[in-house]
Amino acid sequence: MEDIRICPTHGFYRGESCKCGYKGELILDKERVEKLGRLVSGILRHFPDKFRLEMDEDGWVDFDALARVVSRKYRWANQWLIKAMIYSDEKKRYELKDNRIRARYGHSVRVKLSDYPPAEEDxxxxxxxxxxxxxxxxxxxxxxxxxxxxxxxxxxxxxxxxxxxxxxxxxxxxxxxxxxxxxxxxxxxxxxxxxxxxxxxxxxxxxxxx
CATH class of the missing domain: 3.20.170.30 (ADP-ribosylation fold)
Structure with a gap:
């Protein structure tokens, strides 16, 4: 796990230096990145009902509602920090669109993911x-x-x-x-x-x- 920093040119990134070589301001240290990631991943992949979050058949939940749940668990967390985690994630675990958020993969809850494109690989x-x-x-x-x-x-x-x-x-x-x-x-x-x-x-x- 790596720290999340911000570059004025390229935005959020993980590690000591941005791809351009700039060492940006620290946004989240690696300990908090891990805590935040575990919570968001758990909610979106495994137990949305535990936090009374409504998930549709394609895995989407309301981003504002998720952020409220996260901030109750970790008072230091907010929407901006959740977005920092999402946008800096090179594995593209999450998707944020139209004020909705979902995990792209790894679900144990049943989801149809009907809006995913078919694989193009042979x-x-x-x-x-x-x-x-x-x-x-x-x-x-x-x-x-x-x-x-x-x-x-x-x-x-x-x-x-x-x-x-x-x-x-x-x-x-x-x-x-x-x-x-x-x-x-x-x-x-x-x-x-x-x-x-x-x-x-x-x-x-x-x-x-x-």
């Missing part, structure tokens, strides 16, 4: 470990503790995900084009992540050992 990737890979080749890829299977748009990103769980990652190559042609909905969450309700085993076309 091939997608899923990073896992050796033992799980054998099981997935038999039963397919299904979500665990999440509403959707998270697929990566590049081998490199799938390896990053896999290495969070294992030192010896296995990458499964998914024939996304064939899956979508046969009616499986695969949607694009951001530049690096696509979502599917499940991937049957017949669409796992190749096992890549790194």
């Amino acid at each position: 091939v997608l990737y899923y990073g896992t470990g050796e033992e799980e890979a054998h099981r997935l080749l038999e039963i397919g890829i299904k979500p665990v503790n999440q509403a959707y299977v998270h697929l990566s748009t590049t081998i490199e990103k799938s390896e990053e995900v896999a290495r969070l769980r294992t030192d010896d990652p296995i990458i499964l190559e998914i024939d996304a084009k064939a899956a979508m042609e046969n009616g499986i909905r695969i949607i694009k969450a951001n530049d690096y992540i696509a979502l599917a309700e499940e991937i049957p085993p017949k669409y796992i076309k190749r096992v890549i050992r790194l």
Whole structure:
């Protein structure tokens, strides 16, 4: 986790220096970034009802209402700091539009995400470990503790995900084009992540050992 600072030219960023080399004013230290991120992520992905926030089928909640909940939990937090967290997030976890906010991916609550575009990649990737890979080749890829299977748009990103769980990652190559042609909905969450309700085993076309 990194501090959030602000550059007068490029806006909010994370780390010591902006991409232009300017060392901006500190907005949030990394401890508060982590606290704020955990709370906002938890609300938007897992437990909006706990805070009596209404979420529509596409995952949107009212931004003002979310900000009020956050400020009650952390008195130092406000709308501006929430926006700083959102706009500086290189992983593009959140989306803010028309005074509504949502998590782009990672939901455990059921959401349809009907306004997401279909994935345009012909091939997608899923990073896992050796033992799980054998099981997935038999039963397919299904979500665990999440509403959707998270697929990566590049081998490199799938390896990053896999290495969070294992030192010896296995990458499964998914024939996304064939899956979508046969009616499986695969949607694009951001530049690096696509979502599917499940991937049957017949669409796992190749096992890549790194």
